[in-house]
Amino acid sequence: MTESGNNTTEFTRHRVLIIDDAEDVHRLLGARLKQERLELLSALDGRTALEMAREQDPSLVLLDLDMPGMDGFEVLRHLKASDETHEIPVIVLSGLQSPADKVTAFDLGAVDYITKPFDLMELRVRVRSALKMADLINMLAQRAHIDGLTGLYNRIAFDERWAQSTAENQRHAKPLSLAIFDLDHFKSINDTYGHPAGDEALRTFARLLQRECRQSDVPCRFGGEEFVLIMPETGPDAAAAVCNRIREALEAIEWPAHPERRVTVSCGVLGADNTATISPSDWVQATDEQLYAAKNGGRNRVMVSRADRADQSLRQTG
Numbered sequence: 001m002t003e004s005g006n007n008t009t010e011f012t013r014h015r016v017l018i019i020d021d022a023e024d025v026h027r028l029l030g031a032r033l034k035q036e037r038l039e040l041l042s043a044l045d046g047r048t049a050l051e052m053a054r055e056q057d058p059s060l061v062l063l064d065l066d067m068p069g070m071d072g073f074e075v076l077r078h079l080k081a082s083d084e085t086h087e088i089p090v091i092v093l094s095g096l097q098s099p100a101d102k103v104t105a106f107d108l109g110a111v112d113y114i115t116k117p118f119d120l121m122e123l124r125v126r127v128r129s130a131l132k133m134a135d136l137i138n139m140l141a142q143r144a145h146i147d148g149l150t151g152l153y154n155r156i157a158f159d160e161r162w163a164q165s166t167a168e169n170q171r172h173a174k175p176l177s178l179a180i181f182d183l184d185h186f187k188s189i190n191d192t193y194g195h196p197a198g199d200e201a202l203r204t205f206a207r208l209l210q211r212e213c214r215q216s217d218v219p220c221r222f223g224g225e226e227f228v229l230i231m232p233e234t235g236p237d238a239a240a241a242v243c244n245r246i247r248e249a250l251e252a253i254e255w256p257a258h259p260e261r262r263v264t265v266s267c268g269v270l271g272a273d274n275t276a277t278i279s280p281s282d283w284v285q286a287t288d289e290q291l292y293a294a295k296n297g298g299r300n301r302v303m304v305s306r307a308d309r310a311d312q313s314l315r316q317t318g
């Protein structure tokens, strides 16, 4: 499902972007940072550097301040002002030694400041420490997006992914569907068999959701016994088929803790083959209304509707 693997950092070569107008600095750093398992990228001026930072997504930037044209302060300002690059840690490497320059660099968002000529041992440990900090921050950010009980994406992650998916649908008229699942009579499962049985039902459904959806689908826990599934590149008919498969798979499960009782799920689907005619938040709301229709219709069913204009030719012949 997610890219939440824990051990990836150990095997990832960090990419470090060195920005300095002096070529010998690049040569020197290249030679001295060789054993650090880093991939080094070089930029000799500010404009090129900003482009590389956007395109190559480095884990760390080493930045000279004194450069012709766009100086380091300006580069730092740009890096921190852009959504794409503002999280990249920047260590300033500079011949400027005045406290005022240091204060300015830190104010602009630098994580560290090393004065030239620098001691290579010191540079190495500071680079390591900045990378370790960046890894920790990434790990925490990732955890903040994961639901503790089920390991699925949580509501915060859903909000982000949904914003991205609906933007794609708006820009490129790509098909998109959303499903909301709600376990039937969940409170009664909790009340009758206890909370461990309720948790087991949530975890089992989460696993099933992951197994039965497609690679590109994004399953999330919405809260309580509600789950959502974002289905990119999928129109309402295909989405309903996926959700029915999930519904049937849950119904088929026999539960060791309560063999006499099956767990079922109701589901609302709202999908678009073309650009949607409703806002992202109305889309969620309207999907929820389909879910309520499924509940009112007797539960253990999927109700589907469209978020775009229905195909008129189909309407007329149908």
Ligand SMILES: [Mg+2]
Binding pocket: 020, 021, 022, 064, 065, 066, 067
């Ligand atoms: Mg310079």
